[in-house]
Amino acid sequence: MSTAEETAGGEVAPWGEVTPDAARRLLVAAVEAFAERGYHATTTRDIAGRAGMSPAALYIHYKTKEELLHRISRIGHTKALDILRTAARREGTAAERLADAVSSFVRWHAGGRTTARVVQYELDSLGPEARAEIVALRRQCDAEVRGIIEDGIASGEFDVLDVKGTTLAVLSLCIDVARWFSIDGPWTPDEVGALYADLVLRMVGASK
Template sequence: MTTITARERLINAAVEAFAEKGFAGTTTRDIASRAGMSPAAVYVHHDSKESLLFSVSLDGHRRALEVITSAAASSTDPVNRLRAMVYNFSLWHADNSRVGRIVQYEYHALTDEHRAEVATYRRDIEKTMQDALADGVDQGVLDVVDVPGTAFSLLSLGVDLVRWFEPGGSRSGHELATLHADLAVRMTRLR
C-alpha cells in the first residue's frame, strides 16, 4: 500500500477544487478542507494558491509532453507516427480531463514567471507535432501547407476534450481519440 504524502494530498485536493470551482472561485481553505488539513498546512508546502496551480500546471504539461514525444518516437512511418501522436494526446486529455481543464483554462491565472516556464512546455509540444508533420511532408506522404497552423489545430482536437468530456458519457476516451487520429490522417495524408 502506497502512502500519500501531505503535499500529494494538497495537490490532489487542489485539482478537485480548481476543476470544480475554477482558480478564482477556490480558496486555500477549500483546498485544505478537501485534503483534510488546516488552512495553515497549505502554506507549509506552498507559499500561495497560485503556487499550487503552478505545480498542477507544470506536472500536467510535463506529462502531456511525455505522451506526445513517446508517441512521436513510436514509429518512423509518418502516417503511423501522426496517428499515434494525435490518438495518445487526445486520450491523455480524456483520461486526465480534470487536470487538463486546469492546465488549459487556468493558464492565465499563473504569474508571468510561472506562465513563461509553462509556455516552454507548450512550445515543445507544438514543435514535436510540427516536426512530425514536416517530416511527413519531406517524405512526400503528408500534404500540409501550413505546418504550424496544422500542428496547432491537431493538438486542439485533444485539448478541447477537457472542456466537455466526462468519463462515462456517450463516447469513451478511446473512441474519441480514435476519431481524432483518423481525422488527423485524413486531413493531412497526400492524396
C-alpha cells in the same frame, strides 16, 4: 506508468512524485477544486477541506495558492510533452506516429480531464515568470507535432497547405477535448482517441 494511481474519480493521476503524503493530498485536492470551479473561484479553505486538513496546513507545504497551480501546471505539461515526444520518436511512418501522438494525447485529455482542464485553461492565472516557464513547455509540444507533420510531408505521406496552421489546429482539437469530455458521455477516452486520430489523418491528407 509506474507512478500512476487511481483516484476516486477513476482518473489516472501520476502524482506519485509529489512528497510528502500530505503535500500530495493537498495537490490532488487542488486539482479537483480548480477543475470544478476554476482557480479564482476556489478558496484555500476548500482545498484544505478536501484534503481533510485545516486551512493553515496548506501553507506548511506551499508558499501561496499560486504555487499550487504552478506545480500542477508544470507536472501536467511535462507529462503532456512526454506523451507527444514518445509518440514522435517511436519507429514507424509519419502517419503511424501522428496517429499515435493524437490518440495518446487525446486519451490523456479525456481520461485525465480534471488535470488537463487545469493545465490547459488556468494558464492565465499564473504570474508572469511561472507562465513563461509553462509557455516554453507548450512550445516544445508544438514542435514535436510539427516535426511529425514535416516528416510526413517530406516523405510524401501528407498533403498539407499550411504546416504551422495545421499543427496548431491538431493541437487545438486535442486540447479542447478537456473542455467538453465527460465520463458520463457516450464515449470512452479510447474511442475519442481513435476517432480523433482518424480525423487528424484526414486533415493532413493521409487517409486511405
